[in-house]
Amino acid sequence: MVKYIGKRIVYMMITLFLIVTFTFFLMKLIPGTPFTNASKLSETQLAIMKEKYGLNEPVPIQYMNYLLNILKGDLGVSFQFNNVEVTNILMDSLGPSMVLGFQAIVVGTVFGVVLGVISSLRRNTWVDYSATFVAVIGKSIPSFVFAGLLQYFVGLKLGWFPVAFWKGPEYSVLPTIALAMFPLATASRFVRTEMIEVLESDYITLAKAKGASWFEISFKHALRNALIPVATILGPLTVNLMTGSLVVEQIFGIPGIGEQFVKSIMVNDYPVIMGTTILYSVFFVVVILIVDLLYVIIDPRIRLAGGRV
Amino acid sequence: MSQTKMSKNMFEPIELNLAKSEEIAKPSLTFWQDAWRRFKKNKAAVVSLVIIGLLTMMSLIGPHLSGYGYDEQISQHANLPPRISMLENISWLPFDGELEKKNGDVYNAYEQKNVDVYYWFGTDSLGRDLFTRVWKGAQVSLYIALLAALIDMVIGVAYGMISGYFGGKVDNIMQRITEVLISIPNLVVVILMILMLKPGILSITIALTITGWVNMARVVRAQVLKLKNQEYVLAAKTLGASNKKIMVKHLLPNLTGVIIINTMFTIPNAIFFEAFLSFIGLGLQPPLASLGTLIDDGYKVLQLYPYQMLIPAVMISLIMICFNMVADGLRDAFDPKMRD
Numbered sequence: 001m002v003k004y005i006g007k008r009i010v011y012m013m014i015t016l017f018l019i020v021t022f023t024f025f026l027m028k029l030i031p032g033t034p035f036t037n038a039s040k041l042s043e044t045q046l047a048i049m050k051e052k053y054g055l056n057e058p059v060p061i062q063y064m065n066y067l068l069n070i071l072k073g074d075l076g077v078s079f080q081f082n083n084v085e086v087t088n089i090l091m092d093s094l095g096p097s098m099v100l101g102f103q104a105i106v107v108g109t110v111f112g113v114v115l116g117v118i119s120s121l122r123r124n125t126w127v128d129y130s131a132t133f134v135a136v137i138g139k140s141i142p143s144f145v146f147a148g149l150l151q152y153f154v155g156l157k158l159g160w161f162p163v164a165f166w167k168g169p170e171y172s173v174l175p176t177i178a179l180a181m182f183p184l185a186t187a188s189r190f191v192r193t194e195m196i197e198v199l200e201s202d203y204i205t206l207a208k209a210k211g212a213s214w215f216e217i218s219f220k221h222a223l224r225n226a227l228i229p230v231a232t233i234l235g236p237l238t239v240n241l242m243t244g245s246l247v248v249e250q251i252f253g254i255p256g257i258g259e260q261f262v263k264s265i266m267v268n269d270y271p272v273i274m275g276t277t278i279l280y281s282v283f284f285v286v287v288i289l290i291v292d293l294l295y296v297i298i299d300p301r302i303r304l305a306g307g308r309v
Numbered sequence: 310m311s312q313t314k315m316s317k318n319m320f321e322p323i324e325l326n327l328a329k330s331e332e333i334a335k336p337s338l339t340f341w342q343d344a345w346r347r348f349k350k351n352k353a354a355v356v357s358l359v360i361i362g363l364l365t366m367m368s369l370i371g372p373h374l375s376g377y378g379y380d381e382q383i384s385q386h387a388n389l390p391p392r393i394s395m396l397e398n399i400s401w402l403p404f405d406g407e408l409e410k411k412n413g414d415v416y417n418a419y420e421q422k423n424v425d426v427y428y429w430f431g432t433d434s435l436g437r438d439l440f441t442r443v444w445k446g447a448q449v450s451l452y453i454a455l456l457a458a459l460i461d462m463v464i465g466v467a468y469g470m471i472s473g474y475f476g477g478k479v480d481n482i483m484q485r486i487t488e489v490l491i492s493i494p495n496l497v498v499v500i501l502m503i504l505m506l507k508p509g510i511l512s513i514t515i516a517l518t519i520t521g522w523v524n525m526a527r528v529v530r531a532q533v534l535k536l537k538n539q540e541y542v543l544a545a546k547t548l549g550a551s552n553k554k555i556m557v558k559h560l561l562p563n564l565t566g567v568i569i570i571n572t573m574f575t576i577p578n579a580i581f582f583e584a585f586l587s588f589i590g591l592g593l594q595p596p597l598a599s600l601g602t603l604i605d606d607g608y609k610v611l612q613l614y615p616y617q618m619l620i621p622a623v624m625i626s627l628i629m630i631c632f633n634m635v636a637d638g639l640r641d642a643f644d645p646k647m648r649d
Contacts, residue, residue, distance in 0.1 A: 015489050019497075026501050140629035142581050144588050145622045148608050152615065243496045247589060251608075262589050265504065273504075277497050284494045 019281045027270045076271035086275040097256035103176045108183025116191025138185030143244040147178035147251045164253040175252045183237045194226035235291035347642040354638025357631035371444030379445045380596035383436040391431040446600040457579030461572045465522035469529025566643035573636035600625040
């Protein structure tokens, strides 16, 4: 186990190093200038600005400096906000994104599991069909479309929840629902398939023969075994959520990482783009690692050597 | 149980014929016939397939039907709601050219602007015909679908097969590459690529080519690892078949199911990605239209002219739902585990 984790962490480091290198050189290739009012600046002023941000050094030296700074936890200084450190910007916007993402994944998986269990127990009835319908809709409608529609109908027309900004828990309701739809749909389909398979196994028949109650059979015996594979989809779902949050945060005006990312792309703020990319990548590889380890822990049948399924 | 009277003449002794007992009663089905038979059972999937066919046809002829070009701006006709000549008098259909003001008043936008034209899906804020633009957008989505499928089937399958079949050093190196590629968030690669190139259909194509095939390669490799130890591969090798022949003639047909299922699940993802990029402004640039940009434009005026967002939103949802349903149907048809 220790050897496995060690190997995985080494791979993680290599991946992150490649991502940092890749983004750094891409940023150097992107056309356009980071200084918004560059056309108004004189030659000397531009030179001073470049000097200040270390942009006049040869690229390999800039690259070395950047790598060394990352190791110190310093991601540089933002171009769009004067002299604000990228690390600070990211830290400030991390909060709302984490809250939103966490709420969405919890709401999505919990309701998804419930929906999946119900439709597996009432297989091929109208309950099952409507659950399938919800799942197909949830999987198919893009999160930004869903977010826009929720904002218009529930927020504006019905006026139940605030439409935008981030001032309290009630502000997170609509964005959470918009983000939770995809995990909900995926989890419910997955749980349904697993439950149906488990419910046909011998130990369920045995439990029935022993006279266990309906509740005990479905929740104590069946669901526990059906949930194991669900852990595998948590990783991809979290990643999907990250993509979704990018637009959903924009639509609802939430000051999160996604909003920051899109904004900095629009204004060529290289240090923030790179910082966000690195943050996303770190998060991504860590999530994958955790999910893999979790899977090995809950299901001892998985061979470690096999790696990710 | 009710008792039924059974008379002797209801029974008939069976003729015992050893020669006939080995005969197969039903005509044998090929792989494709078998899959098609099972696919047909799933009514929703069949309907979806038909809808995809219709949408494809409409996306090709739709932009030419209304007589307005996709980038043709008529400023007097800006922000007209949908109006269809045959359906405008049916009050519950939203095709009467009426709009609701913020205070709840309903007025006919066509009468107010004093124009006597019919825009089937209405117009946008620049007076461009939405009917033409929506079908142009659907064209983009379907192009992306085709492209994603091609990338998956060409690069993904080839990569996976080579990696799995040759094994050893080749496999080791190729696997390390996919491992790194799979650990980089797709989104990040796509956005970085689009930043470097210019936003547009070409850069989306390139970005998808870089990231789109990794999953397929992994699935195909796993399958090839299983298949290459089968007896028929050994037999082919013994008879002197070349590696290329074994891969194309013997392994590929056995991978068909997996490949089709995987491709179908990639397609909705790719369509979503394009719409998503266009929505945040990194996709197609004006005056070109994709469903993502149309939704983005419509979203900005959602409060005043909800139809401008609703129509493209319905369109992309319809496309996504249909592809998802077909994918589900095909999985059930090709996956031997699901056989009933």
